[in-house]
Amino acid sequence: MSRPRRRGRDIHGVLLLDKSLGLSSNDALQKVKRLYNANRAGHTGALDPLATGMLPLCLGEATKFSRFLLDSDKRYRVIARMGQRTDTSDAEGQIISERPVTFSAAELENALESFRGETQQIPSMYSALKYQGRKLYEYAREGIEVPRESRSITVYELQFIRWEGNEVELEIHCSKGTYIRTIVDDLGEKLGCGAHVTFLRRLQVATYPFERMVTMEQLHALVAQAEAEGIEPRLLLDPLLLPMDSPCEDFPEVNLLPVVAGYVKQGQPVQASGAPLSGLVRMTEGEERKFIGVGEIDDQGRVAPKRLVVEYPE
Secondary structure: OOOOOOOOEOOOEEEEEEEOOOOOHHHHHHHHHHHHOEOOEEEOOOOOOOEEEEEEEEEHHHHHHOHHHHOOOEEEEEEEEEOEEEOOOEOOOOEEEEOOOOOOHHHHHHHHHOOOEEEEEOOOOOOOOEEOOEEHHHHHHOOOOOOOOOEEEEEEEEEEEEEEOOEEEEEEEEOOOOOHHHHHHHHHHHOOOOEEEEEEEEEEEOOOOHHHOEOHHHHHHHHHHHHHHOOOOHHHHHHHOEOOOHHHOOOOEEEEOHHHHHHHHOOOOEOOOOOOOOOEEEEEEOOOOEEEEEEEEOOOOOEEEEEEOOOOOO
């Protein structure tokens, strides 16, 4: 019995979308999936509709490695409106308190300093974290507050950009799981006036280059150009994709002989020269260094396959 034919195409890689204001991450994903006519697609951590900026979208086999971007550092530019606190810690929520802005420049700098380095953060009720199988924001919308445990986060860099009137602008480089809205809300409480996010832009995920981002408008323009030139849109769209292994490009590489790679592709751990003592590795095959997946060093020092690339026919 023949396998059902897929309606889309097997296209693999990572697109750095510059998500626009008001667009949900899932809507952005579905739009890009349709433009590429891709069989599979997934994003690497949602951005709020209020937020703009870098949203890596994984197509095809790249979806297997998207989780490694979830664990990566992020960089944001944020504008905080001081003097008003909202129930969601951003401009989409309801104002729950208004207080005068009376802090000094020195007090602001002291407050900012308290967020630098490793700290503990209690996630907002308006986050996608789950409690007893439901997302926190679902409880919040019903007016229910549930217990949340504080989590360790690291702010590697917190740059003060400007303070004009009731606005404070910052740039923040932080570890995974850091909620910028919570930092702004906590900053407002430390300064005794309250604050919420009015602008949030993600500048970077991992080490992906800012200049490789493309907007939805640019993608549609390329499709229109392809139609005008009588060529397939993929000829203009596909070159925008980064390699499928880019989410794990910082992992140590273990290059395997084709015969050894054959065992790995069957799910078997193998001994490999030059492998590190522990951790995750990026596995390549042969002299052409073809990416075949991510492995993990087991307790016997072998490279054990963890995520493997399926080889699709051309």
